[in-house]
Amino acid sequence: MFSVEAGEVEAPYSIYSNKEKWTIVGMVALAGFYSPLPANIYFPAIPTLAKAFHQSTEAMNQTVTIYLIFQGLSPMAWGPISDRHGRRLVYLVCLAILILSSIGMAVCPTDQFWLLLFLRCFQSGGSASTIALGAGVIGDISTSSERGGYFGMFNLGPMLAPCLGPSLGGVLSQELGWRSIFWCLVIMVAVCLLSIALFLPETLRSIAGNGSIPVPKRLRAIVRIVGRKVSHEAFDPATQTQAKHSVNPFVILTYPDVIVLLTFTGIVYAVNYTITATISSSFAKIYPDLSETVLGLCYLPTGAGMMIGSTMTGKMLDWEYNRIKRSKGEEFTIEYARLRIMPFYLGLFIVCVMGWGWSLQARAHIAVPLGLGTILGWTSIGILNTTMTLNIDILQSRSSGATACTNLVRCSLAASMISVIDRMTNAMGDGWTYTFWGGICALLLPLMFLEIRMGPKWRVKREAAETARD
Template sequence: MAAKGFQDTPMVAEAVYNYSVFTKTEKWCIISMVSYAAWFSTLSSFIYFPAVHLLSEDLSVSVDKINLTITSYMAVAMIAPTLVGDAADVLGRRPVYMVTLSLYVVSNIAIASSKSYSALLGLRVLQALAISGTFSIAYGVITDVASPAERGSFVSAVSFAITIAPSIGPILGGSLSYAAGWTWIFWFLSIAAGLCLTIMVLFLPETSRRIVGNGSIRPPKHLRLPVPKLMRHWEASDQVVKQKRRMPNPLKSLTILIRKDNAVIIFGCGLLYVVYTCINASLSVLFIDIYNLNQWQAGIIYLPFGLGGMVSTFFSGPLLDTAYRKARVKRGLSTDKVVGDDLDDFPIEKARLSVIWIPLIVTTASIVAFGWTLHYHHHIAIPLSLQFVAGLCMQLDFSVYNTLLVDKNHRTPAAAQASSNIVRCTFAAITISFLQNLIDAISIGWTFTFMGGLCLVVAALFLVDYQVGTRWRQRSIDSDLRIAT
């Protein structure tokens, strides 16, 4: 078969090519499906929180023991993406989705049917193992089908799915627990995930560029859609292209951290995620104590932060794509969204990070102001408004970062996201363990001032990558090529 040109596939010489043969409508359908799957990775945590006391009473165990199911979930969620990230890069997106979503559905059904604490603890581990890596695969799919010139919009779509969960999760979990009991949290998750699995089995094509290139290469039979001609851009007579296979390597995610340009932004994102997590973890406790809210009202106060994040996803994509296009024009390069760009030679760091500075400054200011308005017990409308601003700007920061990370690691995007997950979850778990002690020791205002200081460190790390990240990345690529030859 005369292969149609595509990028990042060793069997074909690089040339002028269509980055992806999928149509714009097909791309949005694909991204919608993987965003739906990524939604569960965050929702599974936040929908669970309102049921802690009910679980404690129903299973006749202490709240501390129920909290252990949260800790164990987070610990597994930190590691799980490393297991599925590189597997999705090597074996293909479609089979990994089928396995992970199937396990997730089974685990939720089992939790809903169980009546013992030991079963809950063990099945929560299985639940985390199954679903925690879906967000990293989603970013891999984006890299498969979206050229760098249009990638920002698709990253924002996945970010929207992930961001909406912290807002509606506690409300949904509280409503289901109140109306039908805590088991219906898991019946809901099993039904929603079962629907997602069915949609993907029927409609999600294989997109891995290692297997189908830009979508024009015929995949192996087990990776084809059951519906003939649906999203099929190869001829029936085309032969499957044989390629050199390697076994998935869970440690691949750790090797990504060796590169200095990766490490500096991943550690920066880790610190930003610490701030994000600390805000979410302290919201209900602080507002209940300061403003005498009940449990239902405490769930509602998560909305402004989440709504701000959702609003940002509507303009972060166009903002990123416009900045990328301007960077290409400035250097006299093509801005065609259909044609792929050689990111190895392009200073993608400057193109992406050029739009992050103002949002980071506003993030810092809003977080510090949020802390002091709570410290001095100002009217509740003020900290809620500041929450909205912080949520909007922080989500924009994360969208820029996630787009940059997959651009830097466009050959192994899922593994790169998995490596980022390890760092940010580790940082967040450590900080959360002493957050309340920090608030008690130095007060609410100074705690959030400290969080604002972390945001300034993030800005400094991103500035380092802006200045020297391209040079570091290209040296690493040259070194890898010398080793390969």
């Protein structure tokens, strides 16, 4: 907020009501759903695709790996562009690329495997940036005291896709053939593109301020369903922040507090993604009577856990922030407020990762890994919501760039882990493989205490340097 003279009414941080903010967050959560969905929707159909394209399953897994690589790289370009030139146009361009590439994959000849890989690059390049864009929108419209709840809602989109996508893909592949998967993507993304074009306002604060400043016609929502009732007091050009001179997001990777957060988030995400990505292949070996449709349905418990975890974590983050700010006073730090509950989430996540491995090795009843998957979904999204909310808090004016860096790290680590997980389980067994990765996650806990202790000092020093430079 900016300072005001006596008698003046202070303009709100955002003109949008709570209901309107939830509407905006719902739209960007829907778009975020399509970032990981194309990578996951055909997991149950990989054996069918391998046969159709006359490739081995290992070769077909390259389509997953290459998707993850570009999922990490493309937001490094789109995210900073949106931080400078606005959210709406980048959303429309990215979703259009996703639609066109999905059409290409739907009609791809089965003797052109190289073309399938090539189109996967564009498919990932178009879809991946919706997470970074959504994080930018949330940073634009919300304050730190309410951001946890909004980010919890938003993260439901990108985190549910790996769980709901295979269920949908399994049904489509078995009933209508593998090409129907991509046609379904085309239809779904077209609906999302239309809703963004019609209803999403431009939120970038360097352009729209708190939402009250008129924006160029090309950046306006076609149908204005939010921000229609704006009081005269809400209008204030002082809420229009200065755009950053540099759009290079790689500089963010040199900040020590951000490096700590990215390392922690990246490893936990990669371990969880590896478990999610291998559910169908692992269950197919252990429970050979399961059909493609049933294999897809096995992802639903993890999705249910994510829905519960996202709702609980968002509310808890906001409650903790406000409670600690009242109790700590001048000693309050955003790092402590966000990370205080992290040891609980991480400890439970580690236990479930190890339990997952040993339940597979023991060929336990299918209810055991499904139950563990529910808790894994809850804890993983709790960890991700917490660290990504803090990332936006400490880099609010570059929230899309900050989230793009998170995507780069976590997707790169996930791609690397997926490329070796089969060899590890073949050599060590599922039990010791996931015990190893659970142990790696346990080594991350000191990083959170380091962030709580040193993060505020690093942040204040960086902000002082940036202020002096401006």
